[in-house]
Amino acid sequence: MSENSGASFVTVRGQAISLETQTESLLSRYSSFAQTTSSEQSGKEKKLDTQIENTLQKRQEIIDDLNDICSKNPSISASKLSQLQRHKEVLQEHRKNFQNIRSSIQQERNRLNLLFSVKNDIAQHNSNTNINDEDEYMQNEARRIDQSHNVVDRLISQAWETRDHFTAQNTVLSNVNNKTLQVLQRIPGLNHLLGKINTRRKKNAVILSTVMTLCILFLYFTW
CATH class of the missing domain: 1.20.5 (Single alpha-helices involved in coiled-coils or other helix-helix interfaces)
Incomplete structure (x- = not known):
């Protein structure tokens, strides 16, 4: 029975070792997204993220199976218990690395989104500033044109008033001449x-x- 338990432990441990190697390969691929992060999660990144989570979950289940085997076999060797403990430590280490990489990717993505948002705000501000400057320029030009029109209107009005004065003076002089001629004729x-x-x-x-x-x-x- 001990031999059967030992064989079962070796078989299950073989699966744990295979998944550990697979996890290391997946984490290496996953870390590349931290170096070339995009503003949004790509399909490949999302798929790899899910695959790593599933692999870690499978490893946890295998470690639970190894625990059951060890608990059911009081005569289990110390070396097997040590191997089980090592598998637990490696799993925790891989989980920690996975969380760190995921956090780094998210932080870089947040930074890129923040920069993008700031650039958009600056561009919007510059656009609004240019529009305001154009509006202010047009308003100033309109005021200058109105002022010019007012000056021209005043000059025209003064010219008409001067012409009316000259006309009135001519009328007065004509009346004086007429009266003088009338007096001389009388x-x-x-x-x-x-x-x-x-x-x-x-x-x-x-x-x-x-x-x-x-x-x-x-x-x-x-x-």
Whole structure:
């Protein structure tokens, strides 16, 4: 019976050794995703993750079987108990490595997603800033155009007012001329009197000019 128990232990332990080797290979492949992490979990990564979990679960079941064999056989050798303990330690070590690799992948994925989110926020901010700058520029240009239009309107208004003043002054002068002509026509002798006054003024101007010329010549030749 002891030999049967020993054979069963060896057979089950062989399965444990095979799964340990398989787990090491899977963990080596799984660690490559920590070096080339993507922003989302790929199908290959997810499949490998599930495969490692299933393998570790199978190993736990095999260790439980080895425990049952040892517990049912009081005469089990110390070397077999030591082998069982070693399988337990290796399983814990592989589980720990698996969790560490999974954590590293997740941390790197979170970092990439954070960088991507920050880049998107910066791009969105720059886009909003450019839009705001364009809006502000257009508003400033619109204000400058409105101001220019207001200046032109004031200049046109002043020009119209000046033209109206000139027109009013022309009307006043025309009325004065008309009234003067009417007065002159009503008083026949007034035109003759004004003509004599103008003639007298012209004579006085000629006499004054002659005297001033003679005085200048006298001063020039006697100096």
